[in-house]
Amino acid sequence: MDFYFVFVFVIASLLGFELINKVPPTLHTPLMSGSNAISGITLVGALLCAETGEGFFAQSLAFLAIVFAMINVVGGYMVTDRMLASFKKKEKQS
């Protein structure tokens, strides 16, 4: 199992290196903001920790993890969307 995870990790890292090579400066900030929102994927991990039948301490940690990951996800996507919304308007005009 461990080998499989390491394998997936390495391949995904390589894909990440190749994924973005040319980015117009216009999109540096939105791209950073967008991938910041994606790093909120840890929300999935937080959810998996929120199991029934665990102690109070474990459940509190899980709750906090969900809250902070959710702030990251929702805030991140909305801020990115606001930035990109201004580009959209312009396209319609031209």
Added chain:
Amino acid sequence: MIYLYLLATVLFVVGIKKLTSVKTCRQGNRISELAMLVSVVTTALVMTNISWPIVIAGLIVGGAVGAVIAKRTPTTQMPEMVAALNGFGGFSSALVAMAFLLIDERLKGEASLWSTGVANAVSTPATVVIGMVTLTGSFVAYFKLSGKKLVHPFAGSQRHMVHGALGLGCIALGAWMVMTGSHTQMTVSTVLLALVAAVLGALLVMPIGGADMPVVVSLLNSYSGVAGAAAGFVIQNPLLIVVGALVGTSGLILTQIMCKAMNRSLSNVLLGGMGEETVAKDAKDYKSIKSAGPEEIAMLLDGASSVVFVPGYGLAVAQAQHIVRELADLLTKRGANVRYAIHPVAGRMPGHMNVLLAESDVPYEQLWEMDKINGDFKNTDVVIVVGANDVVNPAAREATGPIAGMPILDVDQARTVVVIKRSLAPGYAGIKNPLFELENTLMVFLDAKEALEGIVKEVKDLK
């Protein structure tokens, strides 16, 4: 269910890819939102003993806070907001690793982390360290970007030693945490590890100069991806591993692209360079400054057939993006060729100016990148620098100095340079700008919005 995770992964990849092109970026963000939704819903469905009260309460509280933050943030403060949000993400990963220590079946009894396999033994302390460093580092970046001064408590040469000692402390605590079979000791070592990593994160970012902060935020963004991937190893979830790794490495590439735009290497940024040490005094350092008012600038513009605006952070602070467009439109109507010169790192983050000017519907063709417009400044009648400083500082052409080698906009080659700036205070790099003393430079000591409004009014009054 693994197929739904696969679907989400593919959507994330497509989403990131589409974010790198102006035409498809909005769609890209939507796709990545959808991917996140698929991930969350799938996870909730596969869990057999999910605690709904905790999940629902957490989603609502976090979602509401995130939405309020995103809605309330003005365009000017977006860079620091991204830093803060990023810190929360890193913290969440650290919390996941800590929570899982308490719920991992394999750790019940006297088992140590080491006995659960190398991958878990390495990734658990790593998640805590990277997550906490991301949290405090991001918040130091947040405060620096919002203009607060944070001074490193240790002097220059001692810093590396202190950082090194804290790093060794992390390794020692991590080893203790992994080897111990006692639950009490595991809890104590984990909490200590989190605290030491938090201090380390804050101290690492503190000595980095304000102008380099965008690079730091981008790097910390990459870290929070790695923290997510590490958390994925802890809880044995392939989706977290894959997506975290994607963000981790693509963030690293973006960081490198930004460094290139500033002509600096990453190690140069991280290990010092422009720090607080180089702060210039103030106006007393300047001689032969010529200042002018809006009506003189209007008269100057009357005879100009080509005008270039150079926006900087001052434009963002003054919220002058709409009025600058009004002036540009006015001049275009009078027959002038109007363009905007966008330095790759103008503002507090690469692309900051593009976002701001797009907000006021500036036509895309009028935005010129540095490399394309630099050769053209000698044929330009008037350059209006609106609240920019370091990106037009000719000191960058000298062999030494804090910003030596940084590519700049060659505005000093234009016939006349108008600099709208509230004072002679130094820019982010904290150094004097010889441009202000040049023969062909006029200073307008006003807030960007006030100055432009004045110029617009005077231009309208011209016959």
